[in-house]
Structure formats: structure tokens, C-alpha cells
Amino acid sequence: MTDEFELAASSPRDRRGWRMPDRRQILLGAVSMGLGALAPLRARAEGTDKSTLSIAFPVDVPTWDPNALSIPGIQNLYATVFDSPLRYSPDLTLSARQITEWKWADDKATRLEITLRDDILFHDGSRMTMEDVKFSLSDRAKADKKLVVGGMLNTVSDIEVISPTKAVMQFSRPTPTAPIYLAFLTAYVVPKAYMQQVGPEGFNAKPIGAGPYRMVEHQRGSRITLEAFDKYWGGVPLIKQVIFEIAAEASARVALVESGRAGFASQLPVREVQRLAQKPGLVTKIYPFSEVYMLRIPNYVPPMDNDHVRAAMHLSIDTGALSKAFYAGVAKPLSVMAPDGTPSNVPDFKFAFDKAKAIAELKEAGYGPDKPVSFTLLSTNGVFPNDYDMARAIAQMWKAVGINATIEETTVAKLIDAAQNSKLAGPVVYSWANGTGDPENYAGRIFDPRLRFSAWKDMSLSARIDKLMTEVNEQERIAGYKALNVESSEKSWAIPLLQGITTVAYSAALEPTLFDNGYVLPVEMKYK
């Protein structure tokens, strides 16, 4: 029936006898011409323009008000556009930046004298003074409770301006760790006059900072174009234009750097980094940074209140095997809630994997192969590398000793909601970011039962943590956190698993500086 609809097999010829191209040939010709017109794209992808750098980046900036949100993933961008009062060096040492000196004016850590550089200009050419610092870190927080900077610097009662470059930060209670927060989330200085003139919405549309790069264009969810600021106090950045290509999907970031369209890409899957390492012209790194992968345990969920069950959970996890399986062996197994090289790490303390001991602990709790202990294990999927895979592996390790964990996939928003309502269904595979490396932002926050997201709700820890947070003797403070780390690990209030890893791939022509807190700062990059 349909034979009649067969198309002519040969093409008609015109009067001169030349064979006319058929439709297929015309179509192919058009496609070829179109692709040919795009050939320069290929050349561009393969070349290296040393005045420009494209960075394939996973997260976009929701708002350009740097005092508003405390999202760790976008601090690179804020630090690039706004700079920061202090900054952690690549090896996590607190260093001068916009603030050159800081010292306590009393022995109670309630008055911090700070000195500002006198050569800092904002992108509009105006000079940064202590009035801007006071406005950004104190006044704004008091006026608008929605700004997270108020929570990050919650003990700042006022900033007394002595001169354009001198001020005293006043705290409502001893805050010996105050300087670290001047190099951390939300502590960025914005121009007071401009912010007051245009308001937060106007500022968001056209942000002005004092960082090495100024924001030129932001296509939401797509691209951020930055240009070197020629009056930056630290000198004009070597790379004149930096483009952050927002690629939330890891495969797209891999493709961008593999095709040469991006000179640098971060947070790539480990297996992809291993593959890219074989490609000529690309350099790849998998390196540990100041993040901790852990199991957070809600003690209000039976049988998490049983010391023996928690001990069995802890003893039966082979963290070395997890590292080899999912993080190329680079993620270092942890025995306490502090990575190697950070102040409260306890190198002498080791919590060893011991399957037999785990079985014995379970037996103590009244469980065994015939009577396995069962609970829910919560895990995100894709929030940090191989999170869900790690949860599955842990569940398998537990199964081998008589623990039946049912994995439930969840989201960060759900976790926060459940945690603050004390309704976590079970232990949680979690990643804890801490750009400072200070123990206050590891154990000090993780075990504070009063915080809304805390899982281990032991109210007796409040006083102990308060004491550590106000301890002005640095040696005693660190010793206190070390003791807390060891005790929390021995009693398995939470289970430290691995030091977090991050991954990058970049053009061999590029020389980036990699930071131990995972920061990627264009101002610290140059071409060879």
C-alpha cells in the first residue's frame, strides 16, 4: 500500500545535463556551511589568551550583598570582588589583608584594635575607611536582622571609629576568636555611601567592592564576568578578565575544561579527574582541604542513645577503605573532628577499625547476627563528592557486624528542618565546611546542643563549649578542644570519617595557588 510513496532514487538533471543536488545533499551542505562558520570557535577553544581566564564553577552567586548569606561555595567570588579584612593563607594561617594589624586592647578579649590600610579604593574610586567597616560589620547587622553577618559576628556590640584607619571592635562577651571571623563568611566591607544611596537592590544589581576584580556582567545561572581593578591596593591582577562559567552539572564542567573552553574547573568527580589526568595540556589535582566528612548522630533516636551501639557503628567503619574506594586514597581518615594540620587535631589519638570489637560491643548492647540492630541512615546525594555512595558502603560495613541500616536520601533543607525540630530519623552522612580550620568552627559548633542544626543534644555540653568560646588563653583553648575531640570520638557522639577532598583540573599553561580551605582565587593565578 505504501510502495507508491517511495521517493525518486535519482535526482533530476537540468537542461545542461548537470546533476542537480538532491535534498539530502542540500541539507548536508547547509549543515557543513553552518559548522564551517563556527570553526573559529574551535580555534578559540584550543588557543590560550593569557589576558583572560574562564573558570568552570559549580555555584552561582544568589545576591551580591556579601553580608547577606553564608554560603561557603561562593566565598571565592565574594573574596574576588570585595576582598576581605583578613584572609587565610594557602596553608591556613590567618594573614593581613585590608586590615594590617589586630590586637586585643584588654585581657578579656572584648576590645579588638584594628588598623585598616590607607590605600584601599572601592571600584567607584572612593576610599575605604573605618566608617565603611563599622557600617558593614556592625550597623547593617543591627538594622536588618535578615543579614547573616549579624549572626556570624553575633558578639559584636559596636565598632568605635578612632580615625579613618583605626577602630576598636567591641564585643558583648569575651570573643577570643573574633579575628578568624574577619576572614570568614559574610565579613566583607561594602561602601557605606554607595549602599545607602542605591539600597540593597541597587547594590545587588551593580555591586561595588574593593577586591582585585570588579563585576562587569552577571547572567544569572550562566556567567559572571569580572575585570581586573587597576587601582587594587595589592597591584593590578595579572589576568585582566576572569569569566566564571556557571556549570552546576559536573559533566558540563569536565567538558568545559577538557575542550579548552575553560582554563580552570573545580569540584569535578574523582573518576573524571583521573581520566583528565591522562590528557595532554591539562593538570589535575585531588587534594584534601579543611572540610570534614562525618556521621552526625541524634542521641534522641533509639538506639543511638546506647553507648555500645554507637561504639559498634564507629568501630565497624573502615575509613581507609572508604578513602580508597571513593576518593583515590587522598581523603585522609580522621579519628577526631579536625583534619591534620589544624590546631585541634590530635595526632597521637587513633580510633582504629576493629570488626571483632564492633561485634563484641553490639553483643554488650544485646544485639547480634540473630538480633540485628536496625535504624535509618540519612544521606544527601550529590551535595559533596560520593556522599550517597559512601552511605551505601557504610551500610554494607555495618551489615557485616549485625547493623541493618536503611538508607534514606534527603536534602540539606530537609536535614536542617528535621534537626531544628529534633526529628532526625537517624544518623546523617554529612560534610562540615570550615574555611578557618579553627576548632570553634568544628567541635565548638558540631557539639553545641543549643544550635538549631545540632544532632547530638547533650545539654551538659553547653557550659563546656561556652567556656571554650570565651577562653582567652590560646593554649588552654586549644587543649580544651583537643580534649573535647578525643572524648567525642571515644564516646562516638559523632563519627569522624574523612578529611574532605576537592578536585581541580586546569590548563598546563596556568599556575594557580591552591588553598587548604578550598578557595579558588583568580588573583592568585597566573599564566606561565
Added chain:
Amino acid sequence: MLQVISAIVVRRLLLAVPTLLLLSLVVFFVLRILPADPLGMLLPASATPADAAALRQQLGFDKPIPQQFLIWLWAAINGNLGISLNFRQPVSQLMMAALPATLELSFAGLILALLISIPGGVLAFVLYQRKREAAADLTVALMQSIPSFLWSLLLIAAFGVLWPVLPFSGRAGPEVALPGLTGFALVDLLLTGQFRGLVSVASHLVLPALALALGFAPLVIRVLRSSLIEAAGEPYVEVARLRGLSESRILWRHMLKNAALPTITMIGVQFGFLFGAALLVEMIFGYPGIGNLMVQAVKGNDLPLIQGIALIFCVLMLAITVIIDVLYAVLNPRMRNL
């Protein structure tokens, strides 16, 4: 004809009001009862439950859900869809900036899908009950089984990495400044005569639009093929043959027009598929549209923004329904008398 079209439009608009109201109500309540905290990213690690409660009160999340809905509804009627929690900008402003990009992408995807599916459907019909029918069926089934996000990755691998001839990130090259007259980049660049920019935008559109099209085209191919098979048995085809018309003329001029009616209905119904697929496609290609915005809103549990985007999707679907009804009336004379 104009009277019929006006009647259709008025009828649909009247129906749109309760539809939008119901959808808003459902979305609002579902979002509020989900066990996820909208304040998740709005508070620092040091925040206590008391801090969270204070912020909740400030943002009005402490009020009973029906009261919250009435407040939102009254504001929405007055053109205010609220402020995004994460972006700190009016929801309507964010959506208006992103919507043209999604519409441009979706229409480009639709056009490419039709360019693939109309010849594809005809070819599938031509091959019906012939040796190569199985191969054609297999090809269509294979296309149908690959979702648009996977097409995106395959296309990026093929034309972005292995043979890097097409861009796959963003809406235009960084050297192109989009004029922002209408928000539709192709239109704006055409109006301002920026032809290099036009080429850049068009080349950035190819892969995401193709990813959408390849996910959508198999559905159209299948429906068109079935409609053509049905049409081939109609008496008017025999009459046309008796009148001496060529088979290709019968196919392209007569059968295709009749087969187009169910196909158009299906395209209208399935157009939502394009928007849905655009969510992931935009994210993969870093395309600054509504889909990309939605992904960010969902990740941050940004309730006002999710609510606004759901509303705009509903409005778009209703608009498409009107267009399809009008097209149907134009193409099918019997509909004009209803």
C-alpha cells in the same frame, strides 16, 4: 472566523481564573507542608532555634498557612509575587529576566523538533509495512528512550569536546552584550543590527535546543505516523488517486493536513514537556532561563520563587491551550460551528 476565535479566547480566559487560583492554592499548601526549612541558608551556623523563630516571624512564616496564602494572594493580585529568599530580589523581576530565555529556547526546540519530526513521521509512514520499518521503529524507540538531559550530555561530548565546533555554556559569548530590549536575545540583536552577536546567540542556542528537540521529536513522529496511516484509508485519498493526483501530492497536500490535527493537539499537550525538560537542559548548558532559576530555587528551598515559577508555568500552559484551540479551529472547519 474571528468571532469563533474570540469566543474560544474568552472561554479559555474565564476558565483560567479558577485554574490559576486552584493551582496557586495547591502549590502554596504543598510547599508549606513539606518537611524542609526555607530558612536553611538564611541563618549562620551559630544560629539558635530562637534566632530561627525570630526570622520566621519577620518573614511571616509563623502565621497559619491559610492566612499566609491570603496575604500572598492579595499581593499577587496587586502584581507583587514577593521577594526571593535567596536572591533578595522581587520574584517577578527575577522571572521576567529569565522567562524570555526559556521561551526562546523552547520555541527553538519546538521548531527543531518539527524539522526533525515532520519528515521523520512521513518517512516512518512511507516505510510502514516495508523491510526497513523495523529499523525506523527501532530508531524512534531509541530516540524516545533517551531523555533530553542525556541528549544534552551526548551533544556536549560530540560537538563540544570530541569535535568542538559549537559552544555549550551560556546564552552568548562573553564578548556579546545583550541589548535587553525585549529580553529575547535573537530579536534584540536583530533589531539593533548586531549580526555577530546574533551568530553567537544562535550558535549557543543550537545544542540546548537540539537536546530538547531530540527528546520531543519521537513523540511527534509516532503520532504523525499513526495519523497518516489512518488518513491513508480515508475515501478522499482514493478520490484523489482517481482524479490522477500524484502520490506525493496526495501525501503532502491532503493527507498531511488532515493528519496534522491530532498532531497539533499532541504538540500542545506535550509542550509542557519542553518546559519540564528545559529545567535540566538549562542547568546543564548554563542557560539563564526559568528552568535554571527553578533549579536554584528548589535547591535553596526558596518558597516565594518556587511559587512564582509554578504560577508562570501554569499561565504559559493556559496560553498554549488557547493557541492550540485557535489553531484547531482554523485548521478544522467543523470546530468553527461548535
